Each structure stands twice: as C-alpha cells, then as structure tokens.
Amino acid sequence: MTTLETYPITVGNVTRHVPLxxxxxxxxxxxxxxxxxxxxxxxxxRLLKERLPEETELLFSLECSSVPxxxxxxxxxELPYVTARKRxxxxxxxxxxxxxxxxxxxASDTLWLDRRWAERIMNQKxxxxxxxxxxxxxxxxxxxLAHRAGGQVIGRLAVFQxxxxxxxxxxxxxxxxxxx
Amino acid sequence: xxxxxxxIAGVRRELPVVQVGxxxxxxxxxxxxxxxxxxxxxxxxxxxxPQGAEVLVTPEVKAVPLAHALSVRTGxxxxxxxxxxxxxxxxxxxxxxxxxxxxxxxxxxxxxxxxERIRGKNVVIVDxxxxxxxxxxxxxELIESVGGRVVGVLAxxxxxxPRDDVTALGHLPLFQPEE
Numbered sequence: 629m630t631t632l633e634t635y636p637i638t639v640g641n642v643t644r645h646v647p648l649x650x651x652x653x654x655x656x657x658x659x660x661x662x663x664x665x666x667x668x669x670x671x672x673x674r675l676l677k678e679r680l681p682e683e684t685e686l687l688f689s690l691e692c693s694s695v696p697x698x699x700x701x702x703x704x705x706e707l708p709y710v711t712a713r714k715r716x717x718x719x720x721x722x723x724x725x726x727x728x729x730x731x732x733x734x735a736s737d738t739l740w741l742d743r744r745w746a747e748r749i750m751n752q753k754x755x756x757x758x759x760x761x762x763x764x765x766x767x768x769x770x771x772x773l774a775h776r777a778g779g780q781v782i783g784r785l786a787v788f789q790x791x792x793x794x795x796x797x798x799x800x801x802x803x804x805x806x807x808x
Numbered sequence: 809x810x811x812x813x814x815x816i817a818g819v820r821r822e823l824p825v826v827q828v829g830x831x832x833x834x835x836x837x838x839x840x841x842x843x844x845x846x847x848x849x850x851x852x853x854x855x856x857x858p859q860g861a862e863v864l865v866t867p868e869v870k871a872v873p874l875a876h877a878l879s880v881r882t883g884x885x886x887x888x889x890x891x892x893x894x895x896x897x898x899x900x901x902x903x904x905x906x907x908x909x910x911x912x913x914x915x916x917x918x919x920x921x922x923x924e925r926i927r928g929k930n931v932v933i934v935d936x937x938x939x940x941x942x943x944x945x946x947x948x949e950l951i952e953s954v955g956g957r958v959v960g961v962l963a964x965x966x967x968x969x970p971r972d973d974v975t976a977l978g979h980l981p982l983f984q985p986e987e
Contacts, residue, residue: 647898663888664885666876666879666886691868691869692869695840695876696876699872703843710841711840718827718829744824
C-alpha cells in the first residue's frame with residue numbers, strides 16, 4: 629500500500645500529520661498512533677478527563693494502543709484501571725474470554741481477562757476507554773466483558789470516532805476522523 | 809495464594825507467585841493497571857538515565873505505561889517494538905527471538921517510521937522485567953541493525969540471575985511451583 633499522503637489530525641493543542649493508509653481497496657483512513665506519542669496522549673487524556681462521568685469508579689480498556697492513554701487518564705482522575713489482553717498469558721487463571729467481531733481487515737480478535745483482574749471490576753461503575761472507535765465492535769466486546777465481570781458500564785469514551793457513526797451505544801468522543 | 813513482597817521507590821506490593829512453565833514459577837509484576845507503581849518506578853528510572861540518551865525503546869505491552877511515564881519525565885521520545893507486523897506498517901523491520909522459558913519463537917517488530925526515530929541515536933531500552941534476557945538480546949540486535957546505539961538498559965526488576973548489563977530497581981528470584 630502507498631502511504632505517502634498525510635492528513636492533519638488535531639487533539640486540543642496538538643496537531644499531527646498522519647499517514648493516510650488504504651485499508652481496503654478504495655478506502656483510506658488517517659492512521660492515528662497514540663503509542664510512542666507522549667504529547668498526543670497527554671493532551672487526549674487531559675481532554676477525556678473532562679468528559680468522564682463523575683460517578684466513575686474504574687476505567688476499563690484493552691491492549692495495546694490505548695494503554696498509555698488509559699494509564700494517564702487513570703492517573704489524572706485518580707481511578708484504578710484494568711486492561712483486557714489480546715492473547716492468553718501463561719499466568720492467567722480461569723480467564724474470561726470474549727470474541728470481538730472486528731471489521732478491521734476481516735480479522736477477528738479475542739479479549740482475555742485474568743480472573744484476578746475481573747474481580748476488580750465486580751460491582752464497580754465502569755467507564756470504557758479507547759483511542760479510536762470505528763465500527764464499535766471492539767467497544768461492544770469490551771462492554772460485554774465488563775458486564776460478565778460484574779461491572780456496571782456507565783460510560784464509553786474514545787478520542788476519535790472514525791467514519792460515519794455505526795456504534796449503537798452512547799459514545800462520548802472528542803473528534804471525528806474521516807474515511808476517505 | 810503465595811505472594812512475594814517487593815518495594816519499588818517506596819511503593820510496596822505483594823506480587824502473586826504464579827506458575828509459568830514446567831517447574832518454574834515467577835513473582836508476577838503487572839504495571840498495567842497500576843499507575844502508582846508505574847509512576848514511582850519511572851521517577852526512580854529517570855534518575856538513572858544514562859548520559860546522552862536520546863530515545864527510549866520498549867517492547868509491547870506491559871512496559872508501555874512505564875515508557876510513557878518515563879518519556880513524560882525525561883522529555884525523551886519513546887518507540888514501542890511490537891510483537892506482530894501490523895497491516896498498516898510501512899517497511900517494518902523484524903527479528904525473531906526464542907523465549908528460553910516457553911521455547912516459543914517471538915517476533916519483535918519496528919515500524920519503518922520508528923526506524924527513522926532510532927537510526928543514529930543513543931537508545932535506552934526500557935522493560936518491566938528482564939529475566940532470561942532473550943527479549944533484551946533480540947531488541948538490542950534489532951536496534952543495532954537499524955543503526956541505533958544501545959547506551960543503556962533500564963528495568964524495574966532483573967529476575968533469576970543477576971545481570972550487570974541492566975540497571976534495575978530491584979531483583980526477583982525464581983520460585984519452585986507449589987504442589
């Protein structure tokens with residue numbers, strides 16, 4: 629795929645000219661990358677904190693690109709966070725397993741949540757946090773996982789909504805990015 | 809459940825001791841989900857940063873919050889070495905390492921854009937736990953193969969045998985699995 633063209637993405641006071649990548653023939657998306665971009669993460673976490681429901685008791689996210697964001701948001705809001713994994717780890721005990729019907733390149737993902745971490749979600753008011761939501765499949769899977777762990781989902785937050793909104797849930801997001 | 813007490817920069821934790829393979833158990837450090845410990849470790853690591861460091865490199869995923877926190881404190885950028893090639897990567901560079909504990913091959917991947925951030929730079933590798941050192945060795949080779957100079961390795965813990973090529977905040981023993 630050719631990716632020489634860039635597209636401007638702005639979060640608060642931070643602007644990045646990110647590569648436009650062709651994920652499917654005739655469909656190009658600006659590729660936002662939070663991993664390794666300290667400044668972008670700091671700005672996004674600061675802005676997301678203002679949108680976090682007041683009664684939130686715990687943040688729930690998934691690896692990998694959302695990890696710096698949820699870490700920083702947890703720190704700023706003085707809340708604990710839990711991260712679902714995308715691979716089974718040797719040390720996991722009796723994990724909760726959740727399939728993700730992902731549209732990204734037709735590949736499907738599986739989320740794994742160690743029982744020890746699931747127990748932290750039980751009876752908590754949970755806000756789900758992601759960097760980018762497109763079809764909403766991953767966010768739905770994360771919500772299902774939170775429910776199965778006994779949490780009450782009270783918020784769904786993302787920095788970016790990508791493309792036309794397809795997600796049939798209440799999503800709070802900071803910015804839209806287009807599909808070109 | 810058996811636990812092992814640690815203290816990192818004044819923060820105490822009881823790490824669960826979990827079996828990870830035949831005949832070996834480890835004290836499980838998980839920085840994911842522990843901002844307090846992550847920030848304390850990052851503060852202590854920032855004081856131990858080698859002179860002349862220009863960029864941090866960390867393997868995904870457990871050390872990512874640590875790398876971010878260290879980046880905030882030092883003002884240095886960080887790069888994440890991924891474990892799979894992503895479809896959107898541009899000219900990725902890969903290296904396969906074999907984990908001594910699991911015997912499974914593990915891929916380390918740098919996106920082409922990140923290669924440009926490493927080439928010709930003084931690199932510090934940041935990880936949570938350095939155990940057998942297979943990931944460390946692979947990372948070092950990967951970084952050097954794209955023209956970076958590894959000037960230091962910072963870790964929260966070394967594990968098993970002590971190592972003099974890693975600046976660590978503490979050391980973890982290996983354990984015998986419980987019956």
